[in-house]
Amino acid sequence: MKKVVVLMAVALLVGLSVSALGAEAIKIGALMSLTGSLGPYGPPIVDGAKLAVEQINAAGGILGHPLKLIVMDTATNPDVGRDAARKLVELNQVPAIVGALSSGVTLAASSVTIPAGVVLISPASTSPGLTALNDNDYVFRTVVSDAMQGGVLARLALLLGYKKVSVIYVNNAYGKGLDIAFKKSFEAFPNRSVIAEVPYEENKASYRGEVAKAMEGDPDAILFISYPVDGNKQIVEAVEAGYTGHFLFSDGMKGEGVAPGPACPANGKPGPIEGAFGTAAGAPQVAVAAQFNKDFAAKFGPTSVPYNTQAYDAVAVIALAAARAIANGQPVTGETIRDNLRAVANPPGEVVTYNEFAKAFALIKAGKDINYEGVSGPVDFDKDGDMAQGVIEVWKIQGCHVINIALAKVP
Amino acid sequence: MSAITQIPQLLVYGIVSGSILALGGIGVSLTYSILGFSNFAHGDIMALGAYIGLGLLGLFTAVGLADTPLGPLSFGPGFILAMVLAAGLTAAAMIIIDRLLFRKLRHAGPIILMMASIGLALGLRNVIQFFWGPQPHYYIARIQVAVPIPGIDARIKSDEVFIIVLAIVLVAGVHAFLRYTKMGKAMRAMADNAALARVTGINTDRVIAWTWVIGGGLAAVAGILAGVENKFITPQLGWQMLLSIFAGVILGGIGNPYGAIIGCVIIGISEEVSTAFISTGYKPAVAFVIMILMLLVRPTGILGRKA
Numbered sequence: 190m191k192k193v194v195v196l197m198a199v200a201l202l203v204g205l206s207v208s209a210l211g212a213e214a215i216k217i218g219a220l221m222s223l224t225g226s227l228g229p230y231g232p233p234i235v236d237g238a239k240l241a242v243e244q245i246n247a248a249g250g251i252l253g254h255p256l257k258l259i260v261m262d263t264a265t266n267p268d269v270g271r272d273a274a275r276k277l278v279e280l281n282q283v284p285a286i287v288g289a290l291s292s293g294v295t296l297a298a299s300s301v302t303i304p305a306g307v308v309l310i311s312p313a314s315t316s317p318g319l320t321a322l323n324d325n326d327y328v329f330r331t332v333v334s335d336a337m338q339g340g341v342l343a344r345l346a347l348l349l350g351y352k353k354v355s356v357i358y359v360n361n362a363y364g365k366g367l368d369i370a371f372k373k374s375f376e377a378f379p380n381r382s383v384i385a386e387v388p389y390e391e392n393k394a395s396y397r398g399e400v401a402k403a404m405e406g407d408p409d410a411i412l413f414i415s416y417p418v419d420g421n422k423q424i425v426e427a428v429e430a431g432y433t434g435h436f437l438f439s440d441g442m443k444g445e446g447v448a449p450g451p452a453c454p455a456n457g458k459p460g461p462i463e464g465a466f467g468t469a470a471g472a473p474q475v476a477v478a479a480q481f482n483k484d485f486a487a488k489f490g491p492t493s494v495p496y497n498t499q500a501y502d503a504v505a506v507i508a509l510a511a512a513r514a515i516a517n518g519q520p521v522t523g524e525t526i527r528d529n530l531r532a533v534a535n536p537p538g539e540v541v542t543y544n545e546f547a548k549a550f551a552l553i554k555a556g557k558d559i560n561y562e563g564v565s566g567p568v569d570f571d572k573d574g575d576m577a578q579g580v581i582e583v584w585k586i587q588g589c590h591v592i593n594i595a596l597a598k599v600p
Numbered sequence: 601m602s603a604i605t606q607i608p609q610l611l612v613y614g615i616v617s618g619s620i621l622a623l624g625g626i627g628v629s630l631t632y633s634i635l636g637f638s639n640f641a642h643g644d645i646m647a648l649g650a651y652i653g654l655g656l657l658g659l660f661t662a663v664g665l666a667d668t669p670l671g672p673l674s675f676g677p678g679f680i681l682a683m684v685l686a687a688g689l690t691a692a693a694m695i696i697i698d699r700l701l702f703r704k705l706r707h708a709g710p711i712i713l714m715m716a717s718i719g720l721a722l723g724l725r726n727v728i729q730f731f732w733g734p735q736p737h738y739y740i741a742r743i744q745v746a747v748p749i750p751g752i753d754a755r756i757k758s759d760e761v762f763i764i765v766l767a768i769v770l771v772a773g774v775h776a777f778l779r780y781t782k783m784g785k786a787m788r789a790m791a792d793n794a795a796l797a798r799v800t801g802i803n804t805d806r807v808i809a810w811t812w813v814i815g816g817g818l819a820a821v822a823g824i825l826a827g828v829e830n831k832f833i834t835p836q837l838g839w840q841m842l843l844s845i846f847a848g849v850i851l852g853g854i855g856n857p858y859g860a861i862i863g864c865v866i867i868g869i870s871e872e873v874s875t876a877f878i879s880t881g882y883k884p885a886v887a888f889v890i891m892i893l894m895l896l897v898r899p900t901g902i903l904g905r906k907a
Contacts, residue, residue: 224734360881390881394840395830397613398875401606418736418832425831429746431755461743 212253215521217507218277219258219500220288220298225265226359226391226416227290227441230496234312235260236489237497238287240481241504248546251512252554254521258504263289265391265416267297274298278305284511284523285310287503290496292316292362295328303327307523308530310507312499315440315470316366320573327527329570331499331506331563332470333579335363337599338440339370341581342412342468344597346375346437349466351409353384357399357423358414359441360388367414367439384408391419400426410435413442428461438467443495443584443591462586469495471582471596473566477543481564484544493591501543502563508546509533509561512553535569535577536560603876608754610872616760616829618868619767623822624838624845625852625860626774627815633791633855634811635702637713642819642845643838644724645690649820650827650837651728653686654737672758674742675828683824687817694816695809721839728835736834739827763825770818771861778857783810791855843884844871847891853904862902866890 219238222231242258250256259281263270270289277283278301285308289295295314299322302309309328311319315335322328346354354375358364365388372383384406389399400423403411411427411434413420420442481498482491507526510533514525532538533549538558541549552559561568569577583595624646631639660678661667667678701720705713746755778784783806790797790807798804819838826841827833844867852863867887874886894901 228735388879392834392836394826394832394834394837396880398610398872398880401609405606422830422832425743428743429757431746431748 212250212255214255214257215251215511216257216259216281216283217504218274218281218283218286218288219260220263220270220273220277220286220290220294221260222265222290222294223260223262225263226418227265229417230290230313230494231262233489233492233494233497234290234500236485236492237312237500238504240485240488241501241508244544245504245508245546248550251508251521252515252550254511254515256504256508258287259283263291263294263298265291265294267293270294271297271301274301274309278302278307283307284521285507285526287312287500287507289314292319292366295319296322296362299324299328302523305523306527308507308526310503312503313496314363316362317370318362318366320575322573324574326574327523329503329530329574331502331565331568331576332496333566333576333581333599335367336370337579338468338470338581339367339372340374341583341597341599342367342371342437342439343374343378345466345468345583346410346412347378347381349410349435349437351435351437352380353382353406353408354410354412354437355385355387355403355406355408356383356412356414357387357389357396357403359416359419360390363441364388364414371412371414389415389419389423391416393419395426396423397426397430399423400430400432403427404430404432404434408434410437412437412439414439416441424462436462436465438465440467440469440495443467443469443493460589463588465586467584467586467591468581469584470499470565471495471580471593473580473596477562478564481543498563498565502561502565502568505546505563506530506534506561506568509541509549509553509559512550516553516556531570533559534561605753606876607873608752610876611869612749612754612756612760614869614872615865616763616868617872618848618865619764620822620825620829621841621845621848621864621868622861623767623770623818623825624841625848625864626771626857627819628845628849629852629855629857629860630787630791630811630815632849633857634787634794635713635808636794637710637717638846639717639815640714640842641717641720641724642815643840643842644721644728645694645816645819646823646826646838646841647728647833647835648693648724648823648838649686649690649816650739650823650833651732651835652689652820653682653824653827654732654739654833656682656685657739669742673762674740674744674757674759679740683821686824687820690820691813691816694812698808698812725835725839732835734835736832739824739831739833741831759828763829766821766825770821774814774818774857777814783807787811844868844887847887850891851894851901853901856901856903859901859903 221235242256245256261273263273287310289298290313292314295311299309303324311330317334317336356368358368375381385403387399387402510526510529511521513529513533514521519525538560540560540562542562543564549559566579571577579599581597582593584591584593628642665678667676669676744757746757748755786802786807848864848867849860852859871883871886
């Protein structure tokens with residue numbers, strides 16, 4: 190008799206633990222630049238994704254399935270990124286990946302994920318080249334294309350009264366794409382010209398030659414489409430070579446790229462780039478953004494690095510799409526996530542936003558349509574997997590700090 | 601500004617970069633002639649020196665040694681002291697490494713020694729990366745605006761004048777050492793014919809030790825000056841310069857330290873001036889092309905003797 194009770198208790202325990210484990214964990218990957226040119230940006234962006242994972246699991250997971258994030262370093266290198274993507278796809282068998290950051294790395298990773306039918310959502314790759322990618326609709330991004338950032342940069346340069354502008358750009362998909370977008374928009378204004386477009390290679394010891402070329406013809410301003418470490422060298426070398434014109438920066442230079450450093454002396458005196466302007470894909474000034482920043486700072490410390498909100502939103506839409514697939518009785522695969530992505534992210538449907546996962550999952554379970562409005566914007570995907578609309582923020586260097594001063598709605 | 605009007609400025613950059621390469625080239629040349637192998641670790645010895653200097657500089661700042669800039673330069677007495685000490689420590693490190701590694705291989709062929717030096721290069725670079733990480737470090741966090749040079753259309757920084765002058769002084773010092781001291785003469789004798797030198801009673805172990813002291817010390821100074829010029833250093837600092845240095849040494853006549861100095865300055869200038877006409881990405885290729893042409897036309901180099 191005693192034996193039977195013990196057996197029953199054991200069976201009960203086993204049964205309970207089985208039902209707890211029964212909801213198998215859903216693993217998604219993250220391809221991030223923890224080292225390399227974008228190394229300074231990687232960790233806060235990973236933290237943005239982690240925040241979403243924690244909140245989803247706090248809301249009971251994806252309809253009971255805990256969500257797990259597997260982070261891989263791409264070293265901001267297309268080859269390393271491709272290998273990391275292969276590992277995530279083949280070894281970890283993830284149905285979806287958040288990443289990569291650099292457009293060139295995202296393109297390389299997509300050569301693995303597209304044939305494997307894995308969803309790839311980049312939170313930071315802004316190159317216009319990703320739009321027309323022949324991707325079987327498996328590649329998305331939660332950041333606006335540089336076709337839009339270039340337009341805002343051009344408008345900014347016009348407002349600031351610059352007539353002749355030189356561009357130094359990192360010689361990859363991102364740099365080249367933004368350079369072309371900027372030039373096209375800027376030269377569409379009367380009497381405005383781009384007098385030099387100078388590509389540069391990453392991680393070189395010095396950029397004196399490139400800087401000298403950009404300084405030729407006395408431009409009113411030089412636009413730096415650079416990565417943080419390289420850009421910092423270029424700023425210093427330009428000033429040391431006697432450059433006295435204005436500086437203009439793209440998103441790649443926001444944060445660590447410009448302040449503090451030699452260009453921003455520690456003695457409190459204004460440095461040579463004091464008052465310089467830049468742009469980046471921004472978050473709209475909505476209540477949820479403020480709440481996100483508060484929660485993020487409490488957990489990971491404050492940051493001025495862009496794209497942590499986009500990473501959060503990428504994880505959020507993947508989780509919601511997976512939930513909708515489960516609710517419809519489909520297995521969670523790259524294909525079903527892809528097919529449900531627009532249904533949860535775009536209108537119509539009841540609006541759910543930052544940290545409303547419990548509500549969103551309940552609605553999905555009840556078979557209702559939802560429309561996720563994210564921290565970085567409305568997060569509505571167009572037919573190319575790009576953001577249908579977004580916000581570009583304008584920032585400024587003030588006292589060696591990056592200050593966000595305005596938001597431009599695009600398109 | 602067209603390509604032609606850029607040339608004076610590029611010449612200035614070239615002379616600065618050539619001066620730094622030359623200080624590295626002397627060590628490569630001496631190791632080749634006295635120890636009989638191409639030392640692929642020389643670039644990383646330069647990086648080691650630069651990082652030791654960085655560590656000492658941090659130490660001096662931590663103990664509160666005032667580092668007010670000297671005159672128009674962007675660094676102070678603490679930096680000079682760090683550079684001298686780093687040169688000494690790097691020389692000492694090279695003697696220890698010679699004891700642990702190269703001494704055991706003294707009678708192995710040049711290929712084995714070369715392979716050992718490649719191993720040492722990887723080892724040194726990873727030791728540096730272990731302690732300081734792969735990210736760049738600021739060497740000097742002060743901005744120094746270049747001033748126009750009277751007469752020509754070019755600008756130069758006071759730090760660059762310092763680099764050129766220091767390189768000239770050190771080269772003159774090496775020349776005096778090789779010409780007029782007993783050890784210098786012994787080194788030249790051993791470079792000419794090691795067996796004969798030993799027979800005539802020259803202490804070859806001491807000559808080898810001095811070779812490492814001079815080569816290592818100058819490499820450290822070269823690494824530190826590269827840090828001054830570029831403001832940042834990374835563990836790849838020396839490895840990136842090694843190809844240019846080898847090209848310079850071969851161009852000047854391998855095994856001849858004077859040839860190495862001339863060759864390295866020529867390579868430095870050619871690399872910089874080439875950027876007026878072709879993309880800056882081809883800088884290392886320029887060094888390589890010059891080296892190949894020299895090997896085809898005159899394999900012994902500018903100052904090399906006919907074998």
